[in-house]
Amino acid sequence: SQQGEEDPQALSIQEGENATMNCSYKTSINNLQWYRQNSGRGLVHLILIRSNEREKHSGRLRVTLDTSKKSSSLLITASRAADTASYFCAPRRNYKLSFGAGTTVTVRA
Amino acid sequence: EAGVAQSPRYKIIEKRQSVAFWCNPISGHATLYWYQQILGQGPKLLIQFQNNGVVDDSQLPKDRFSAERLKGVDSTLKIQPAKLEDSAVYLCASSSDRVNYSPLHFGNGTRLTVT
Numbered sequence: 001s002q003q004g005e006e007d008p009q010a011l012s013i014q015e016g017e018n019a020t021m022n023c024s025y026k027t028s029i030n031n032l033q034w035y036r037q038n039s040g041r042g043l044v045h046l047i048l049i050r051s052n053e054r055e056k057h058s059g060r061l062r063v064t065l066d067t068s069k070k071s072s073s074l075l076i077t078a079s080r081a082a083d084t085a086s087y088f089c090a091p092r093r094n095y096k097l098s099f100g101a102g103t104t105v106t107v108r109a
Numbered sequence: 110e111a112g113v114a115q116s117p118r119y120k121i122i123e124k125r126q127s128v129a130f131w132c133n134p135i136s137g138h139a140t141l142y143w144y145q146q147i148l149g150q151g152p153k154l155l156i157q158f159q160n161n162g163v164v165d166d167s168q169l170p171k172d173r174f175s176a177e178r179l180k181g182v183d184s185t186l187k188i189q190p191a192k193l194e195d196s197a198v199y200l201c202a203s204s205s206d207r208v209n210y211s212p213l214h215f216g217n218g219t220r221l222t223v224t
Contacts, residue, residue, distance in 0.1 A: 003151075031210055042113070042200055042215030043152065050210065088151055095164055097213065099144075099151035 004032070004072075004089035004100040012106045019076040021103040023089030024069075032065055032072050033090045033097065043088065046074075079107045111135065113216035115201050121222045127189035130219045134182070134203030140164075141178055142213065143186050144200040152200055158184065191223045 004023045013019050023032070031050045035043040049056045049065045049072065056063045062075040076083055086102040114133040122128050134141050139160050144152035155174065156166040160181040169176070173192070178184040188195055198220050202213040 033212055035213075035215075040217075042217045043202075043213070045212035045214070048210065048212055095157065095159075096154075098154065101149075101151045 003098040004091050006087070006089055006100045006103040008103060009101070010104045010106070012108060013079055014108050015079060015081060017079055019079050019083070019105050019107075021074050021087055021105070023072040023074070023091075023100065025072075025089075025091040026070060027091070027093055029067070029091045029093050031092045032063075033092060034061075034063060034072075034074050035088045035090060035099075037086045037088065037102070039085075046087075076105070079105075081107050081109055083107050113201055113203055113214050115199075115216035115219055117219055118217070119220050119222075121224065122191055124193055124223050125190040127187065128191055128221060129185050129187045130199050130201075130221075132184045132186070132201030132216060134184070134201070135214055138203035138205050138214070139181070140204045140211075141184050142202040142204075143176055143184070144202065146198045146200055146218070148197070155186070155199075188221075191221075193223050196221055196223045 004025045007022045033048045034046045037043045047058045060077045065072045084107045086104045088099045088102045090097050090099045141158045143155045146152045155169045156176045157164040158178040161178045176186045198218040200218045202215045204211040204213045
């Protein structure tokens with residue numbers, strides 16, 4: 001299926017530490033997108049990486065994409081309490097964008 | 110720019126009743142999506158519009174769910190009759206999507222509880 005699958009399901013880290021989560025998918029894609037969802041809110045787009053890109057940065061976020069392994073990773077550096085949220089990857093193939101179950105990240109003060 | 114607007118924010122109904130949700134996308138965004146998000150799960154696409162035409166409604170339970178997008182702008186999603194398993198957050202999103210590289214902009218959703 002095109003749907004991304006995030007790993008781990010949950011992650012608890014200390015403030016200031018880095019958080020890494022992974023995403024795997026099964027079909028070829030045009031791009032892969034990462035979103036964040038705070039409790040009770042809608043999803044917020046974080047970063048989009050195209051299929052011909054291998055790495056992309058945005059502030060404290062670093063995303064990698066390995067199309068040969070059909071996998072992506074999201075790294076959040078120097079985490080803050082405000083980073084506590086669920087993170088979803090969404091592979092895009094043509095017009096279809098499908099979300100996985102997400103990784104729930106808890107940043108402890 | 111103004112974000113995606115959804116209403117109501119919360120809705121509680123009894124099973125077998127009907128309910129409607131409204132979405133106003135970001136101005137100029139051609140593509141509109143309705144997602145269903147059950148607690149603890151990721152969003153599941155129900156229907157995707159390009160302007161006022163349907164691109165994908167393969168996961169929409171058409172015996173009870175309907176959606177329309179009049180004039181290619183606002184959209185409504187209706188459930189009739191509701192079942193207990195329809196309890197979820199219904200998220201609307203829009204994107205400009207000229208070349209399939211545009212991110213989605215989400216509203217804050219409507220939390221539906223069916224009792």
